[in-house]
Amino acid sequence: MVNISAGLMENMVANRTSVTQNPLRPGQILNGKVLDLYPGQRAAIQLGGAQIIAQLETSLSSKHSYLFQVTAVGQMIQLKKIAETPPQQNNIVSEQLLQQLGVSNQKGLKALLAELIQQQIPFTAKHTQSLVQLMDQFGVNQANRNVLLSIMQQNLPLTEQVFSSVQAFRTTSLGEQIRPLLQVLTTKGDHKVVQDLQQQLRSFTLEAGTRSLSQLLTSNESTIHQLLSKIARTTPGQAQPSTSTNFYGLLSQMANGKTPPVAVLESFVSGLQRLMNEQVMIKPNEHQLIEAFLQRLSQNSTVQDSSGNVKKIVEQQPVLQKMIQTVPNQAQQVVQSWLQGPMPSTSLKQQVTEVYQQAYAQQLTQPEQNIARALLLQLANADQSALSVKEHFVHLLKHFILTSGIQDEAIQSQELTSSHNQQPKDSDLSIKQNLLLASHQVDLTGGGERIQRFIQTLTGMQLNMVQQDPSILQQSFQIPGERFGLAEDIRMQFEGKKKKNSDEIDPDYCRILFHLDLQTLGETLITLSIQKRVINLTVYNDKDTVKPLLEGMKPALKQKLADLDYHLSSVSQKSLTEEQVQEKSSLHAITDAARTVSEGIDFRI
Numbered sequence: 001m002v003n004i005s006a007g008l009m010e011n012m013v014a015n016r017t018s019v020t021q022n023p024l025r026p027g028q029i030l031n032g033k034v035l036d037l038y039p040g041q042r043a044a045i046q047l048g049g050a051q052i053i054a055q056l057e058t059s060l061s062s063k064h065s066y067l068f069q070v071t072a073v074g075q076m077i078q079l080k081k082i083a084e085t086p087p088q089q090n091n092i093v094s095e096q097l098l099q100q101l102g103v104s105n106q107k108g109l110k111a112l113l114a115e116l117i118q119q120q121i122p123f124t125a126k127h128t129q130s131l132v133q134l135m136d137q138f139g140v141n142q143a144n145r146n147v148l149l150s151i152m153q154q155n156l157p158l159t160e161q162v163f164s165s166v167q168a169f170r171t172t173s174l175g176e177q178i179r180p181l182l183q184v185l186t187t188k189g190d191h192k193v194v195q196d197l198q199q200q201l202r203s204f205t206l207e208a209g210t211r212s213l214s215q216l217l218t219s220n221e222s223t224i225h226q227l228l229s230k231i232a233r234t235t236p237g238q239a240q241p242s243t244s245t246n247f248y249g250l251l252s253q254m255a256n257g258k259t260p261p262v263a264v265l266e267s268f269v270s271g272l273q274r275l276m277n278e279q280v281m282i283k284p285n286e287h288q289l290i291e292a293f294l295q296r297l298s299q300n301s302t303v304q305d306s307s308g309n310v311k312k313i314v315e316q317q318p319v320l321q322k323m324i325q326t327v328p329n330q331a332q333q334v335v336q337s338w339l340q341g342p343m344p345s346t347s348l349k350q351q352v353t354e355v356y357q358q359a360y361a362q363q364l365t366q367p368e369q370n371i372a373r374a375l376l377l378q379l380a381n382a383d384q385s386a387l388s389v390k391e392h393f394v395h396l397l398k399h400f401i402l403t404s405g406i407q408d409e410a411i412q413s414q415e416l417t418s419s420h421n422q423q424p425k426d427s428d429l430s431i432k433q434n435l436l437l438a439s440h441q442v443d444l445t446g447g448g449e450r451i452q453r454f455i456q457t458l459t460g461m462q463l464n465m466v467q468q469d470p471s472i473l474q475q476s477f478q479i480p481g482e483r484f485g486l487a488e489d490i491r492m493q494f495e496g497k498k499k500k501n502s503d504e505i506d507p508d509y510c511r512i513l514f515h516l517d518l519q520t521l522g523e524t525l526i527t528l529s530i531q532k533r534v535i536n537l538t539v540y541n542d543k544d545t546v547k548p549l550l551e552g553m554k555p556a557l558k559q560k561l562a563d564l565d566y567h568l569s570s571v572s573q574k575s576l577t578e579e580q581v582q583e584k585s586s587l588h589a590i591t592d593a594a595r596t597v598s599e600g601i602d603f604r605i
Contacts, residue, residue: 024070024077028122029101031085031092033065045079048120054079067097067117085117092117101128108140112148121152130158138163143171156463168453169460173489175480177454178204184447191442195219197434200403203377204396204480213378214255220371224248227368231271234278234362247271251375254382269379269386276372276395278326278362284411286319290360293320297353311339318502323359331355366402367428373399377483392483400479405432406462432458473498473505481517488517496530508533521546525576534567540576547573 036044065085072078232243467474474495496510514526525540558568
């Protein structure tokens with residue numbers, strides 16, 4: 001099956017790529033169109049989505065397209081004409097250009113260079129020589145050219161390691177690797193890193209088994225007791241110690257294969273869900289800020305200037321604003337009265353202090369959050385009614401992001417500037433870290449290649465995950481689809497304007513795309529676009545049954561979105577066929593189609 005939607009998804013990234021995202025450097029070659037000519041051999045030139053004023057070495061004609069080489073940068077970019085771009089662009093890469101780059105007319109190279117030129121991706125002679133080496137090593141087929149094109153689009157190093165990682169990510173799904181990897185690990189004995197990996201990977205399968213829950217309880221007993229005590233504090237009308245004990249008894253029963261009382265199970269799931277809803281994504285380097293804020297807030301001074309300065313901290317720090325969004329409405333009103341009012345009373349200030357202290361006390365450490373989600377996913381395996389589909393999906397997505405290892409380097413970077421920097425325990429390691437550990441500590445005869453492939457897939461996902469410029473943020477994810485009965489991974493792309501003073505996507509102006517391979521409907525692309533909280537939804541699928549299905553769901557969808565203060569403007573279906581792909585003989589043509597198709601939704605929905 002030709003996968004048009006995967007191509008369209010990757011081209012959402014391509015469409016964001018332009019010469020303005022990365023500074024031009026001497027030696028780079030790129031295509032441009034002369035818009036206007038100025039005295040002194042200067043010209044306004046269209047390069048991708050940007051216009052620049054450049055100094056030219058030779059006279060050119062207005063409204064013509066040329067292949068340029070950057071000769072100098074500074075106050076004004078200097079360009080040298082290499083050749084005029086042919087109108088049909090069939091022979092855009094000439095023998096003269098290949099000679100200038102110092103390479104021979106190798107099979108497949110001209111096609112790749114033509115795609116780079118057509119997509120306005122700058123390259124140098126050094127890039128070209130690296131491309132030749134990688135094509136010699138891995139082959140010159142279209143799939144490998146697409147991998148190289150993706151690497152160039154994202155300005156990644158042209159190395160063997162990067163190529164293997166991006167290739168693994170593009171050609172192998174996570175889901176199809178997890179089951180065989182689990183089978184390999186079951187033959188590797190009782191080594192702790194092997195047991196940790198089995199426990200982590202089973203979270204993304206439908207393997208309910210009591211063994212997984214029993215292993216989770218045994219290896220994390222201390223952390224689970226801390227977690228249960230916090231859940232008990234959120235359970236109204238019951239004594240905390242007895243509630244915590246009852247919850248641990250519930251988990252022990254289930255680990256031993258026994259069916260617990262329904263009321264106790266519902267109470268536990270409800271309490272755990274409530275606790276997870278109170279969580280705020282706090283970066284390691286933000287704990288010190290929160291603690292300093294709480295210390296200032298708890299001081300008894302009611303001097304106007306002092307109080308005003310503390311309020312400004314809340315206004316300037318998104319993490320403090322998010323903490324208040326997780327508390328009950330009555331507590332939120334207390335904080336709003338303090339923020340909006342004049343000189344606060346000592347009583348009001350004490351109430352605000354208590355609200356923040358309680359909200360911070362309920363925050364879980366990252367290992368606690370990971371265990372909490374692992375428990376929820378285990379309970380969902382044992383009882384499908386424990387979580388709604390939405391809750392199940394959100395927990396699975398967050399659990400994968402936080403435990404897979406795709407954020408390892410970002411977290412480590414934040415911890416370097418944090419006073420909370422602690423050496424992680426073995427049980428806190430990510431899947432990727434454990435895979436690397438296992439590759440050095442365990443005899444992996446018959447399984448080493450699978451582990452290496454999985455590591456490469458995760459690394460490739462990291463390399464493809466985030467694209468951003470000063471105002472736009474784009475994030476790509478994929479998670480195993482087995483827990484939802486899907487044979488293929490669930491792929492998502494989120495794109496939108498950044499919120500003010502934040503690195504998050506603005507939910508009022510954003511786009512997200514879902515790529516699914518459904519059991520009955522087959523390959524399906526779902527796109528939503530949000531502008532000023534108005535949503536347009538499009539489903540790309542070739543089945544005739546989709547349109548009436550959408551019509552039947554539209555009233556409920558409209559109401560659910562209205563509950564979140566969004567307005568559903570339109571719901572439509574469009575065709576997505578193999579024939580459409582085959583008609584598009586080049587990646588450039590698919591990119592043009594993607595400009596229309598690549599839309600998205602806000603993750604909150």
